[in-house]
Amino acid sequence: MLRGLEFDIAHLFSSSVLILSFGLLYQRRLFGVLQIYALQALAVACAAAWQAYAQAYPQLYVTAAIALVFKAIVIPVAFHHIVLRLHIHREIETVVGVNMTLLFGVALVALSILLVLPMTTTSGNLTRENLALALSVLLLGLLMMISRRNAVSQVIGFLSLENGLILAAIGVKGMPFVVEMSVAFSVLVAFIVFGMFFFRIRERFDTLDVHYLEAFRGERH
Amino acid sequence: MLSFLLQLVQLLLVLLLAPLLTGFVRTLKARLVGRRGPSPAQPYRDLWRLLRKEAVVAENASWVFRSAPSLVFALSWLAAALVPTFALDLPLLRAADLIALVAILGSARFLQALAGMDVGTSFGGIGSSREMMIASLAEPAILLVIFTISLFIHSTMLPHIAGFVLAGEVGIRVSLGLALIALIMVAIAETGRIPVDNPATHLELTMVHEAMVLEYSGRHLALIEAGQMVRLLFFVSLIAAIFAPWGIAEASTAEGVGLVGIGLALYLGKVFAGGLLLALFETGIAKMRVFRVSEFLAGALLLSLLATIFLYVSQSL
Structure with missing residues (x-):
């Protein structure tokens, strides 16, 4: 019975990460995107803490704490400040419509399930399902990056992709802790670099719509 | 014999409870935004007033226009009577198939849209076309919810579904949680509540259901309003029967009358809890563009x- 309940709760957390990915694709307003991203990081933290308890693997508690502090609190709050300072809290336009994006998203989820489940027949149930969901979150993050024009939401897509990586890492038994630490810190570094780029792009083009970057050929005329 | 009696009780119960639920939601919404609001019994008075008034019918209205209100009301009432509310072994419940219920509601909607276009005014046409747009999107969603539930429980019969959930073999199921959220979203669209349609407005640019029934008056309007109230109660009962059937009496024998009473009390509790949640949700959200x-x-x-998909994954493991 406990085995079943453990599985169900892990299933609940990792699927809520996936559903929040769909929420990111659906949401158009920038603050809404940030809030959903914070919720997703919170769900990843819960999933990590639950896996730490279920696998009796205390290092995962540190992963959960990192996800909670940095990704659910620090990064969303910092982005909030950036968005306020750049005065870009208006609607996001998407390249293809929301409905089409959501349909693509469902197709990607089906693809990753069909891909992962036959490949991992030797692993445990929890690992297999976690891997399938993590791959879907990763692909949805990529989809978010290509379907948005605003640089901030593209970066949120990148960060939710990284949430998928963490989700994959916590499902695997005996993942070295160094790997997770380095992923977490590289995300922080990436965040700082992105933040600087926002201000640079904004200074140069007066907008964060990366569409304008395509025609730009440097300083030469 | 007793089960027939209880079926009769349920038929009358859904009819009498529906205006109270609508009135309760209205009062609660008024209180939540700081107004006093009418008493929850106001819909009864409105219906009674409308029933006594003369029905004014446009000159070029055909029999479709005149017969639609009674048919729509009868179909909505039938649908609400088919959902298990406080007891599971009522005679009509043998027909309580989810797909049949969707078909009944679809027919009611079809008749309503036809009647909206019958007189030929532009408002009726616009209302009907919008209603059909919403229906064409809501019906695939509700059918997919039904497929999920029936894949899991292996039945589309409501009494079986409620019995399965009552037996407690379900546990925490993500797919059922998703199905619940999807069903609530469809129910909001089907009953014309706030993010989709505003039941309290006659603003010409946004109204859907109100535009369709703009030509009706008197007893016709009373029937249509009552049908809409019964439809709201139907969706609340449907969600309660599938996802929270606890307290429904499984057998209505003579010695189980106490259980039936408990089921009745719990059903009333569930309906008003649903109304409370609906009022909170509607107060907190703005209507979206059509x-x-x-x-x-x-x-x-x-x-x-x-x-x-989740169900498929967790079953194929």
Whole structure:
């Protein structure tokens, strides 16, 4: 019975990460995107803490704490400040419509399930399902990056992709802790670099719509 | 014999409870925004007043226009009577198939849209076309929810579904949670509540249901309003019967009358809890543009599709 309940709760957390990915694709307003991203990081933290308890693997508690502090609190709050300072809290336009994006998203989820489940027949149930969901979150993050024009939401897509990586890492038994630490810190570094780029792009083009970057050929005329 | 009696009780119960639920939601919404609001019994008075008034019918209205209110009301009432509310072994419940219920509601909607176009005014036409747009998006979503539930429980019969959930073999199921959210979104669209349609407005640019029934008056309007109230109660009872059937009496024998009483009390509790949640939700959210409704319902469709996928995954492991 406990085995079943453990599985169900892990299933609940990792699927809520996936559903929040769909929420990111659906949401158009920038603050809404940030809030959903914070919720997703919170769900990843819960999933990590639950896996730490279920696998009796205390290092995962540190992963959960990192996800909670940095990704659910620090990064969303910092982005909030950036968005306020750049005065870009208006609607996001998407390249293809929301409905089409959501349909693509469902197709990607089906693809990753069909891909992962036959490949991992030797692993445990929890690992297999976690891997399938993590791959879907990763692909949805990529989809978010290509379907948005605003640089901030593209970066949120990148960060939710990284949430998928963490989700994959916590499902695997005996993942070295160094790997997770380095992923977490590289995300922080990436965040700082992105933040600087926002201000640079904004200074140069007066907008964060990366569409304008395509025609730009440097300083030469 | 007793079960026939209880079926009769349920038939009357849904009819009498529906205006009270609507009035309760209205009063609660008024209180939540700081107004006093009418008493919860106001819909009864409105219906009574409308029933005594003369029905004014346009000159070029055909029999479709005149017969639609009674048919729509009868179909909605039938649908609400088919949902298990406080007892499971009522005679009509043998027909309580989810797909049949969707078909009944679909026919009611079809008749209503036909009647909206019958007189030929532009408002009726616009209301009907919008209603059909919402229906064409809501019906795939509700069917997919039904498929998810029936894949899991292996039945589309409501009494079986309620019995299965009552037996307690379900546990925490993500796919059922998703199906619940999708069903709530569809129910909001089907009953014309706030993010999709505003039941309290006659603003010409946004109204859907109100535009369709603009030509009606007197007893016709009373029947249509009552049908709409019964439809709201139907969706609340449906969600309660599938996802929270606890307290429903499984057998209505003579010695089980106490259980039936408990079921009745709990059913009333569930209905008013549903009304409370609806009022809170409607107060906290703004109505969306008509053309964003397709995104809202595509979200419901997507959630039910995800529910099916999750179910497939956890069963194929």
